[in-house]
Amino acid sequence: MRAIGSYIKCASATCSEKSTDLASSLSRSASSLKSSHMSQTSFQKIIAQLEKTYGRPQPPQTSDPLEMILFENVAYLVSDERRERAFNALRDQIGLKPTDILSAAPDRLLEVARVGGMRPEDRADKLQFIARTVLSEFQGDLRQILKWPVARAKKALKKFPGIGDPGAEKILLFSRAHPIFALESNGLRALIRLGFGEELKNYAATYRSAQEAVKDQLTSDSVEDYVWLICAHLLLRRHGQELCKRTEPICTSCPLTENCRYWRDNSLRLSRGKIGAKPSPKK
C-alpha cells in the first residue's frame, strides 16, 4: 500500500530534530493505542483498528508552519509523491526561506513550479506572495504565531493561499501548538460515513459536525495528546484514500463495517456488488 500522506524531507536541523522527536513519539503512541483497548471509546477503537490495518503512520517530515504552507502551494492536483518531488525541488534548488524565494530567478522558480503540475505561473506567483507576506506581516518568522491563541493564529494562517480552517487547524496540530482534532477531506468523508457527524449544506458545516460528534469521544488524555491526534488524522486520511474512497468505497475489504452507518444503510446493495457512494463531503 502507498505511504500515508506526504512526507517531506526537511533541510533545517531544527525541523529534522522535531521530526525525529515526532517519529519516536508516534512509535510510542502505536504501542499505547494497542494496550489501552479496554478503556477506549468507540472512536478510539476505530483509530486503533485503522492502525492495525495500515500500520503505524509515518510522521510528516516537517511541522514548520511556513514549510507546511509551501508544501500545500507548491503543487496542484497531483499525487502525494509528485507534491513531495516539487517540494524537494523547491527546497534543494531555491530554498525554503522567504528571502530565498524572493531572490530566486523567475525562470528557476517557474521550473520548480512546473514539477508541481498545471498552471505553474500561478504557483510561482503564490510562492512569492507567501514569502512577501511572511516578511511584511510576520517579520520573516511565521513560527511566532504558534504562541498565539487559537483564533488569532488561525486568522493569521488563513492569510495564505490554500489555507482555510481545516488547513490552519492541521498546522496548529502538527506543530503541536494547539491540540485540535483537525481533518482533511479524505478523513472527513470516512468519519461522516462511519456515523460521526452529518453531511450538511457546505464543507465547513460538515467539518464542524464531525468535530462536534467526536468531541465527547476524546478522553482528556487523547484531547491533550498531540501524537494521538496526529495519528488519528493520518490514519483517517489513509483510510479515505485507500478504502473509503470518494465514489466507490471498498466496504467489503474494510475492517470497520461493524461500526459503519454507511455500511448498515447500504450493505445489501454493496455486498451484491452494486457499489455506489452517497454524495461525499465537498471541499
Ligand code: SF4
Ligand atoms: S464500511 Fe465502507 S463506508 Fe464504512 S468506513 Fe469502511 S469503506 Fe467507508
